[in-house]
Amino acid sequence: MDLGTIIGLIVGWALVIASMMMGGSLMMFVNAPSVMIVIGGTLATTMMSQPLKRFFGAFKVVMMAVFDRTSSVEETTNKLQEFAQKVRKEDLLSLENEEISDPFMSRAVRLAVDGVPVDTIRKTLTDEMSALSTRHDSARGVFDFMGAIAPAMGMIGTLIGLVQMLQNLDDPSSIGPAMAVAMLTTLYGSLIANLICIPLADKLKDRNTVECANMVLVIEGIESIVKGENAMITKEKLEAFLAPVQREVQEGD
Amino acid sequence: MDLGTIIGLIVGWALVIASMMMGGSLMMFVNAPSVMIVIGGTLATTMMSQPLKRFFGAFKVVMMAVFDRTSSVEETTNKLQEFAQKVRKEDLLSLENEEISDPFMSRAVRLAVDGVPVDTIRKTLTDEMSALSTRHDSARGVFDFMGAIAPAMGMIGTLIGLVQMLQNLDDPSSIGPAMAVAMLTTLYGSLIANLICIPLADKLKDRNTVECANMVLVIEGIESIVKGENAMITKEKLEAFLAPVQREVQEGD
Amino acid sequence: MDLGTIIGLIVGWALVIASMMMGGSLMMFVNAPSVMIVIGGTLATTMMSQPLKRFFGAFKVVMMAVFDRTSSVEETTNKLQEFAQKVRKEDLLSLENEEISDPFMSRAVRLAVDGVPVDTIRKTLTDEMSALSTRHDSARGVFDFMGAIAPAMGMIGTLIGLVQMLQNLDDPSSIGPAMAVAMLTTLYGSLIANLICIPLADKLKDRNTVECANMVLVIEGIESIVKGENAMITKEKLEAFLAPVQREVQEGD
């Protein structure tokens, strides 16, 4: 589970809600028709521009990106080195009963244990990595689109509200509240874009980078293991491969 | 027919119209001169910037993109494998009486049945694919341009309205309605851009990707069939080719 | 002459002027100092940023792009095939008295008739094509710059007007008209950008693409003719070369 995203989401919305409540009732900021036009309009235009499957898939992908646990590069490297040593001492079949939580590594090991040729393993795993990357990119496209269209839908709602208000200026006391309601859609659009869509699109991009780096590591490691390369060489290969990334983890943060 | 686009279009506009009616009469939002300047101005500037043929073609292309049915990648793969098996059992001519709804695949099969050499088939089909892609891109250019110019035309209309209003401030009771009318053009421009042009431009881009992927599949498949390759090899070839895409379809959505 | 640009320009401005007159007198929208600061300021900043020659050349280039007639790709292909057949029957010198309206094709034929070697013909014509493309790009740069700076000059004018108005709030009846005048510069800047500069910059880009495609066709055709290739081969070569483009013309529009 990605703690930063969860904390950021909760803290961000808590701050917004707190500052709404500070000036009076939170109910001032709730208006069903405004919610309807901004959220409904954003979803409708997104459906217009994206294939239905990708549209519905995007929410699933983003949940997975936030809640699934990714192995860190160090864990992956350690696990692969452990496997390399075990195979060195015993043989490839000794990996059969390993419990592996990462489904990609699990699949890689199963292919190796099943005696699938190295080239086929590499092709199969690379295809899977590519498919995941495409899914992430598609989902990101959906959130990018919503992040751009939500403020526009908010502005449309506000324009509608202002036109209605301007046509009914007879009762001066209703001008303030009417304008307040008109501005709610702009507020909603801005909240949807800046507190949900834009950060999630960025998160998906980042998550994709991390997972692909991890998968490349698994592919390199399994190939080295199946080829029966010396555990030392495997270790060096893995570290050489990810050196800059790992260093960032160890030194930079 | 692309269901998402139709549903999104209907729901989006229904939400907008509903929220207009909620605050009073829908007639408040109808103003012929405003419609004239925003829609007319957008079409006129688009005609200025684009060749006439492409301008008129764009609407036809977008209708085709929304209403024509595209075969899914799976259907195309299945159909091609079916053909491969039939040709294996009988011969190429056995495809002569196949009824094929996809015109591109139909043309590909006809070329094969007519005994056109493999290289010429590939060149002809590739040219056709390239022509379609150019048409889609041109049409997308038209909608991109309209999506950018419509809000600008809306702002021009609002400025004209505000200048007229500010020159006639004598009757305070007319200020509200005059300003309401002035804002209508900004609303129209925003609706045209965000509820029509921008999502359709995105849809055309997506549709182009899907259709080209499909056509590449047909080209590969027909080549394999004409060369008389083993049905098994044809199958593997096709699946290898589209693996990441198909996986997305099967796993991701 | 490019009909779309002329029609678009006339219709666009007619709509704007009509909607100005609808709300009262057109004179409300004419203010000499506002014209001066927006048009003058836009031209002055453009002169600052661009070499003088390119600045003055841009207007000539855009007039040529709108008023000169371009041969369509089909006309060019037909003409070249006609030449190829004539040369086949008689000889190269038979092209000497052909009347050719397109100056580029005319130059190409003259070079061929004069017995200039094929390589030199190709180099000379390619250089000319490249020079034209550079001229179009430079002119487009000028209109792009003006399209971006005109709204900024409009905003500067409006700010100046607002500051003047706010310093003289003594006479309430003058506030409206003063603000109306202040807004005129924003309106002018927006009109210059959206109804002139942006569509013309786009048109130049498109025109460049079309003319270059045409010239490439002439270069290929003349080379084929001078080399004395079979008329049939010339025909195929030309059609193969422009297939996607021509198809777009025939099928798409």
Added chain:
Amino acid sequence: MDLGTIIGLIVGWALVIASMMMGGSLMMFVNAPSVMIVIGGTLATTMMSQPLKRFFGAFKVVMMAVFDRTSSVEETTNKLQEFAQKVRKEDLLSLENEEISDPFMSRAVRLAVDGVPVDTIRKTLTDEMSALSTRHDSARGVFDFMGAIAPAMGMIGTLIGLVQMLQNLDDPSSIGPAMAVAMLTTLYGSLIANLICIPLADKLKDRNTVECANMVLVIEGIESIVKGENAMITKEKLEAFLAPVQREVQEGD
């Protein structure tokens, strides 16, 4: 220490604070809830979009970029030539007791003295340079994101304040101060973006370029020294390598 950044930061904020105090009390511009929503919201959304480690690392990286001293290209060149001459007169081990402030050069020299093979030295140092560049880029990504999201959070705060104000128009005397408070968040967001995040992101980009150029110089120099190349050749090599950069330093500024 980067003097320009420190001076710019102090002068910029001094000017802003001075102009706040000129119009009355500075306390007019302090509002705890506004600070909370803009700074809190910016940090929260940044946490949502970036891995936690990178988020916290960014501040450390930017402090290092501002306060650590970078050697100038000339100092680095001079130091390396001095080393080359010393090694020429004595031997590699004579560098053992050199005191070197730049940790990268210090590490390079230690590797050389320890007799590590040239290829390994180059690989190790290149990896370190790449890791630093990745850290700088990550940190820059954080500041880029904050520079874009802070004004959006400011606008959200202002919208919330305006809605609250518009719902309570009963007391006319409170309208002014309420609107003033509402505008504070937009001001805060703009200050955070333009007086902190955007200049720092640019500075990190520039700093990265300078440090990498410096490190490339060290790598080239140490390689030349370890290979025992003539001091003259080393000198020429170094100067050839950085000629355009150094010239900029000597002639341009």
Added chain:
Amino acid sequence: MDLGTIIGLIVGWALVIASMMMGGSLMMFVNAPSVMIVIGGTLATTMMSQPLKRFFGAFKVVMMAVFDRTSSVEETTNKLQEFAQKVRKEDLLSLENEEISDPFMSRAVRLAVDGVPVDTIRKTLTDEMSALSTRHDSARGVFDFMGAIAPAMGMIGTLIGLVQMLQNLDDPSSIGPAMAVAMLTTLYGSLIANLICIPLADKLKDRNTVECANMVLVIEGIESIVKGENAMITKEKLEAFLAPVQREVQEGD
């Protein structure tokens, strides 16, 4: 001296000042604290983001770009052909007493006369060209940054002014002037960006292109002369090299 830039700068500011004076006193538009926050703030943030040397160098570079005279491509070609003929008749040393105003060409000739090998001449001159290009790019970066940050500083100033005004609504007669003063910073920021920084950044880009084309010409010409190539070949080489550019000069403008 670049006439367009000087004329544009004078005319642009004259128009702005004229339109300020038309509506009353120019003093309405002068406000020391506003000047201080916009100009000071823009310079301070630019110092934060750029190395000090580059910051101060940018103004020198832009003055040189505007006031130094560049040789036209034709002058350079003619001069080089004249040299080629002179060397042909006499020898390389005959160029020793030539008076050459362009410092780059002067340096090239001195290197040739001094008998420096061709390869070293080319390398030296190319390095110098590259250094100039880097200086232009750095200076352009400074003006690009200021063109983007100046309007932001203007908005910050306006927000500060509005907050101060809104906190002191007691005296209605002071509202107008206070708001006028608040808007001055936005006006200043816009003027700095659009009438100084953006056009100058564009001019630097253009100037760089022209000077580099000129220098490439000198490098090619001197190489040809030193190698003792036939004057005719030198001529053709030069013209072939710059054909599209020169044609633009001769035909297009």
